[in-house]
Amino acid sequence: MTRRPPAIDDESLIAALRLAAGRDPVPAHVPAAARAIFGLRLPGAAVAVPVAVPAPAGVRSGQEGRLLRFTADELTVELEITPVDGLVDLAGQVSPLPCAGTTVEVRTPHLTQAREVSATGQFAVTGLPPGWFSVVCRRPEHSPVVTSWTRIRP
Amino acid sequence: MFEVIPEAPVIDRQTIHAALAGDQAAWDALVGRFSGLLWSVVRAHGLSGADAADAVQGTWLRLLESLHTIRDPDRVGSWLFTTARREASLLSRRRRGERLVADPADAESAGPWPAPAGQAHSDPALAVLRADEGRRLWRAVETMREPCRSLLLLAATAPDAGVRQLAGRLGMPSGSYGPTRRRCLNRLRTLLNAQEATP
Incomplete structure (x- = not known):
């Protein structure tokens, strides 16, 4: 391990x-993209932060899939990410079991x-482009919960 | 070489409040103020144009979800700086072991998230990224001997050159470039500290 320099790195x-x-x-498209994401803001939403997922015994770890877990407001969103031909399939599980009318x-x-x-709290999206993504969960009579932005690379 | 950096928009409490209230122009002012800084920070980690754009985009997405927790206009810059550095560092490490990974777990192992704002605030690295400090930095470089002078000039002005190219242009073996660069940057740090001691 190298020690972190004390002053300016x-x-x-x-x-x-x-x-x-x-x-x-700066290429012009970079600030343009930064300006454009303002439309994605969700005032009042609770941000679900990532929590560590213990690797279950007997399950191989590797390139095939990856499990992510986010929590906020007593809601847990689990996402299994699978790369398919350079794109990404995403299978999700919301818990506790959501009431009728819950959307993501x-x-x-x-x-x-x-x-x-x-x-049963499940949803799926296939063929997402790799890159930044987040999941908004909307439950009737609750503020939306949004998972912290996460990057998936192929 | 020493271009005059145009006056950046001032970010005050009102700007932050306006952005939180949904004012696109206020957000645009933030983007205008910090885009150059963020770009130079992520590019300095050796990221390609596409990766650098990705890291900067992620930094802004994180600000979008965190702005209401920051609020203090003086802290926004240091928060962005710390976040961009972290994104760039994750991405450049990832480049060495290409595989599909989602980042939050890695981010956790790299330290607490979001970055502690107090720590970011006192970061001396951010201070050096101001225009007047940049000029002071270059004046220090000009007093340095070779190969440091040429090496730092090249490192700063050939952003897309790889190590082999840079080493070739300096007439040194590729394997020497990294260690030499480290030595030159150490020397530069010493010069800056000496300047601070005797203003």
Whole structure:
């Protein structure tokens, strides 16, 4: 293990030199994308933060799937992520079992897919582009719960 | 070389409140104020243009979900800086072991999330990313001997060059580039500290 330098780290010094040199300007699409995501804000939503998922005994860990768990407001959203041909399939489980009329929206910066949650608390979305995504869970008579933005890479 | 960085929009309490209330123009002001800084921070981690854009996008998405917990305009910059550094560092590590991974679990193992704002606030690395500090940095580089002077100039002005290219242009073996760069940056830090001691 290397020790963290006490003062300014190497990358920040390089960043400062680059910023001042002005030779690597921000491509216009980067701030444009940052401005565009303002439409994704969800005022009043509770942000579900990731919690560690213990690896179940006997289940191989590896490239095939990945389980993520988010919690907020006594609601847990579990997401199993499976890469398929460069895209991502997402299978979700909401618990405790949601009441009728509960819906989810799986959001990326570019598209939103809405799903009704089954009576057993499940939902699925297939063929998502890799990249940033978050899931909004809307329950009748509750504030929405939204999972913290997470990056899935192929 | 020493371009005048245009005056960035001022971010005050009103800007943050307006953004929280749904004012797109206020959000745009935040984006305008910090885009250059975030870009230079993530690119300095050796990320390609596409990865850098991804890391910056993630930083803004996290701000969008966290802005109501920050509120203090003085802390927004340091929070963005810390978050971008973390995203870039995760992404550059990921690049070495290409596999499908979702990030939160890794982020947890890397430390508490969200970043403790107090810690971010006192970060001396953020201070050096101001325009006047950048000029001071370059003045220090100009006093350095070779190969540091050329190496830092190249590292800062050839953002897409790989190690082999950079080493080739400096006339050194690829394996020497990393250690030499580290030594030069240490030397630069010493120079800056000396300047601070005798203003």
